[in-house]
Amino acid sequence: MQNDFNQQVIEEFRANGGVVGGPFEGGRLLLLTTTGARTGTRHTTPLGYLPDGDGRVLVIASAGGAPRDPDWFRNLVAHPRVSVEAGVFRYEAEAEVLTGDERDRAFARAVESDPGWSDYQARTDRVIPVVALQEIPGPPDIAAPSFGAAVKAVHDGFRRELSLIRQELAGPLAPGGAPLGAQLRVNCLTACQGLHNHHTGEDAGLFPFLAGRHPELAPVLERLGQEHLKLAELLEELRATVTDGQPDPVRVRAEVERLTAAIEDHFRYEEEHLIPMLDAAAP
Template identity: 55%
Template structure:
């Protein structure tokens, strides 16, 4: 956990480039906070965690804690936010677990080792902005862009290692998540940040107009990326590389234009 928090959610060794979070629950017996490191999967506005316990006979302690009290705290390394833990049941659990096995066959291996049904839990963020060490509008913008860059890097890596034939369902969800997130971010900029910057710095009106027009182009690129991963084609990787480069270039230009004034 120290390495996780010291490096904004990134760790080395076998978990390099893994999607990790810190989940803090309230002890069912002690009432004290307990924090554990878990792998996770983006799934729309929520994230999914799995109570595999390595295929052991008992559910992990963190699972028992959230059953007693579903109010939890999630740390991604960049942001911290309160969430509600929702245990998936019946057909929904089975459908999601099958999707996770497609993404990583290890989950299926764990299930074969135990007679218990391995739980899948959705962590649903509560209303309100996440907290982080922002300090200023500039820090907030850099944090958000860092999160997008990380996800784009992971998507590209997953495409490169999976190949078009083995492109998993979870990769498609990951991509859709980052696309939706970036669109939401741009909507917030267009409606709030950009007008505020122009009000304080009228000399930036032309630059902001250019950035705003680029939002329309980014929406097109995001739609292309979504289409690529939902209907894989033989030359998927070069196309993903092209779109990821365009998106990263857009983030770079936005930072160069805005950070000095934020």
């Protein structure tokens, strides 16, 4: 049975495009829907997650350090095909329980980003499982009432992710200090790939669609296409910085700030000029 707290989080998540308050506020949150191991009933659970790149995210079956694995974990062991809601995106995924060194490396990354995971492990004799959720390719499914709202929601998702990365890079960093953490590297690289994929999709689909129906948008689409090229250069510079041996967090932070400012200017211009057209074209 769904507990009241989880149900409140689920409803808030779905009503606000993945944005929630309370203990999950300002974190990475998804909704995982599994099939009951015994009953076959579908169950949805809000969970924190870690980006893992290449269409994969990690979730951790900590259950707060309880002696037993959580129900959602037992469900996906029995039925690995699951549904995921991340922000406004909905997709099917295949769950894989990580083992051996792969599990240990992933859990170490989690502890590095949040020592609370180590506290949970210390409370229980079981080895806390780490699960990879690999997205199954399919047509995009975005929970939004219109084309324009979908674009705004996708943009807001990138805004939140860049804000989280900036928060993770904040603090008393100094050249020559601790190197960039492994999980933070993954977060940066995943955001870079996501933005690249988003812009590539717009260049191949959205922009030609609008160009064919609204010739008057030619100067706007030309500017947005040129901005995509400039943003691709910034994304590549951040990627190169993050993968450069022992990257200096101060340098990475500067690259993220530069990228964030450029992305925000680009999104604002795109929303101002394209969303009215997209919403007007809706049936």
